[in-house]
Amino acid sequence: MALGLSVIFGVVRVVNFAHGEMMTIAMYAATVLFAALGLDPFLCVLPAALAFFLFGYLLQAGLINPFITRPEHSQFMLLVAVAIIMVNALLMVFGPSARNVQVDYQLESFEIGKILVDKARLFAALAAVVTAGLLFSFFRFSLVGKAIRACADNHLGALVVGLDVKHLYALTFGLGSVCVAVAGCAMVLLVDVTPALGPAYTLLAFVIVIVGGLGSMPGALLGGVLIGVSEAMAGLFIAPSAKSMFSFGLLILILLFRPQGLLGKKT
Amino acid sequence: MLIALPLFAGNYALSVVTLILYFAYTGQAWNVMMGFAGQLSLGHSLYVGVGAYAAGGLFFHYGIGPWAGLPLAILLCVALGLVIGFLAFRFGISGVYFALLTIAFAEFTRIGFDHLDWLGGPGGMFLKVAQRDVWDVLNFRGPPLMYYYAMLGLCCFAFLLCFCLLKSKAGYYWQAIRENEEAAQALGINTFRWKMLAVAISSAMTAVSGVFFAFYYNNLFPEQIFHISRSIEIILGPIIGGVGTLFGPILGAAVLTLLSDGITDGLAALGWEIPGIKQVFYGVVLLAVVMFLPNGIWPFIAKKLKL
Numbered sequence: 161m162a163l164g165l166s167v168i169f170g171v172v173r174v175v176n177f178a179h180g181e182m183m184t185i186a187m188y189a190a191t192v193l194f195a196a197l198g199l200d201p202f203l204c205v206l207p208a209a210l211a212f213f214l215f216g217y218l219l220q221a222g223l224i225n226p227f228i229t230r231p232e233h234s235q236f237m238l239l240v241a242v243a244i245i246m247v248n249a250l251l252m253v254f255g256p257s258a259r260n261v262q263v264d265y266q267l268e269s270f271e272i273g274k275i276l277v278d279k280a281r282l283f284a285a286l287a288a289v290v291t292a293g294l295l296f297s298f299f300r301f302s303l304v305g306k307a308i309r310a311c312a313d314n315h316l317g318a319l320v321v322g323l324d325v326k327h328l329y330a331l332t333f334g335l336g337s338v339c340v341a342v343a344g345c346a347m348v349l350l351v352d353v354t355p356a357l358g359p360a361y362t363l364l365a366f367v368i369v370i371v372g373g374l375g376s377m378p379g380a381l382l383g384g385v386l387i388g389v390s391e392a393m394a395g396l397f398i399a400p401s402a403k404s405m406f407s408f409g410l411l412i413l414i415l416l417f418r419p420q421g422l423l424g425k426k427t
Numbered sequence: 428m429l430i431a432l433p434l435f436a437g438n439y440a441l442s443v444v445t446l447i448l449y450f451a452y453t454g455q456a457w458n459v460m461m462g463f464a465g466q467l468s469l470g471h472s473l474y475v476g477v478g479a480y481a482a483g484g485l486f487f488h489y490g491i492g493p494w495a496g497l498p499l500a501i502l503l504c505v506a507l508g509l510v511i512g513f514l515a516f517r518f519g520i521s522g523v524y525f526a527l528l529t530i531a532f533a534e535f536t537r538i539g540f541d542h543l544d545w546l547g548g549p550g551g552m553f554l555k556v557a558q559r560d561v562w563d564v565l566n567f568r569g570p571p572l573m574y575y576y577a578m579l580g581l582c583c584f585a586f587l588l589c590f591c592l593l594k595s596k597a598g599y600y601w602q603a604i605r606e607n608e609e610a611a612q613a614l615g616i617n618t619f620r621w622k623m624l625a626v627a628i629s630s631a632m633t634a635v636s637g638v639f640f641a642f643y644y645n646n647l648f649p650e651q652i653f654h655i656s657r658s659i660e661i662i663l664g665p666i667i668g669g670v671g672t673l674f675g676p677i678l679g680a681a682v683l684t685l686l687s688d689g690i691t692d693g694l695a696a697l698g699w700e701i702p703g704i705k706q707v708f709y710g711v712v713l714l715a716v717v718m719f720l721p722n723g724i725w726p727f728i729a730k731k732l733k734l
Binding site: 175223226230232233234236237238240241242243244245247248249251252359363366367370404405408409411412415416417 | 514527534538656659663670
């Protein structure tokens with residue numbers, strides 16, 4: 161999920177404050193598909209990704225593009241409003257109670273040496289790695305990917321060589337949303353979903369992305385692993401409820417001493 | 428007119444106006460930092476919370492009234508603000524990164540307070556509710572009317588303060604920094620010092636609102652008071668009303684609070700009682716305002732009135 165945020169910020173330079181809320185929508189989509197068609201959440205990834213790509217594209221093309229040149233607080237407001245609408249639309253449709261998805265392999269686990277690994281968690285991690293790999297190769301090798309990187313590097317330059325920057329921005333937002341969709345479908349297996357889940361995950365994604373480096377894809381993965389491990393350690397050695405304090409502490413330190421993140425480029 | 432309002436308004440209307448004034452005041456405080464000096468803070472709940480807990484804690488544990496708690500709250504918040512400002516401005520953090528830094532500090536403190544059992548921890552801290560009909564100004568306990576006048580006074584004070592600030596040397600320096608920090612620096616303005624001053628004033632003003640919050644609502648939960656949604660509430664008013672203007676925060680707070688109440692009443696009248704529908708409307712209106720009035724409502728009105 162953090163990958164999506166990083167992609168969006170890295171190119172479009174808009175901080176998506178509705179990120180966690182979008183993931184919550186994906187989680188609901190997965191539960192609905194599961195309940196209606198009995199579709200495994202990992203198979204839901206395909207329709208959800210497609211729908212989210214369109215959704216992200218339209219969101220960027222319709223709402224966010226006119227805001228690109230406006231000051232940050234204006235963009236921030238826009239996305240906060242979008243987030244408010246999303247959370248409460250979910251509340252209207254699905255009600256406040258938690259939902260989840262149950263599949264057979266949820267309770268199964270692999271044994272690697274002496275370590276037990278949940279099947280669901282392993283699949284989720286695999287999905288993340290595969291998405292990251294696809295995304296990375298897209299940006300690296302395809303022509304459109306290169307064009308998007310050109311926009312990120314130099315907005316004006318991209319305009320001058322005749323790239324349709326707005327279209328590319330929308331495309332990028334769509335791709336970021338795809339990451340969110342994948343994350344949402346995988347998360348359904350790990351946690352119960354409620355409408356109010358969004359803001360906490362938005363914050364978590366921020367922490368991860370900044371620690372790794374805003375706009376850097378390997379950074380987002382590294383940040384995710386780092387935050388995950390350090391939260392688990394803090395939960396183990398200090399107190400489970402204090403674990404996110406540790407993350408925010410880490411975030412403050414990173415912001416102060418290496419604001420571009422661990423793997424980010426200096427701007 | 429506002430002074431005479433309690434004569435003909437009921438308790439409900441009074442509480443609504445008190446809420447408007449509260450948001451107008453905190454918005455004004457935030458505006459000093461963002462609107463005047465251009466430093467986007469998304470962590471103002473930090474100062475509300477610390478101010479509230481400082482004064483509330485003194486009252487709760489030692490029975491010391493808010494008049495002693497107030498200076499302590501201000502002192503603590505200014506110190507905190509200066510620490511954050513010092514770190515951020517020394518290391519040259521600005522824009523989105525500065526905003527995220529303020530969020531990080533607020534969240535950090537929230538979880539910290541969750542583990543401070545002395546101040547109630549996650550279970551919250553409850554101040555003793557006093558008789559609602561006696562004006563106990565010394566302990567700031569009394570009927571809603573007293574809180575109303577207190578807030579009205581604070582708002583007038585904040586408005587005058589901002590007016591003077593904006594016309595003072597500091598105000599012009601801030602605006603120069605806001606528009607172009609490098610140019611301001613080149614002209615010999617010590618941008619670091621002036622930005623610190625903005626943070627100090629803003630955090631001190633917000634601390635006062637925190638004290639008010641503690642004694643008005645009588646209960647404090649870290650989960651609520653430090654939460655990012657509280658920071659967002661604070662900044663919605665000035666952004667909707669018009670960032671960097673004097674009337675913007677007041678107008679924005681009034682519009683938003685009345686809007687939210689109006690939607691509740693309107694939906695109740697229509698008989699639509701779906702949870703969440705109110706916030707959806709609210710979100711749509713916010714969206715419309717930022718889309719069509721990017722500078723806020725006040726500049727738009729001012730232009731129409733040729734002010």
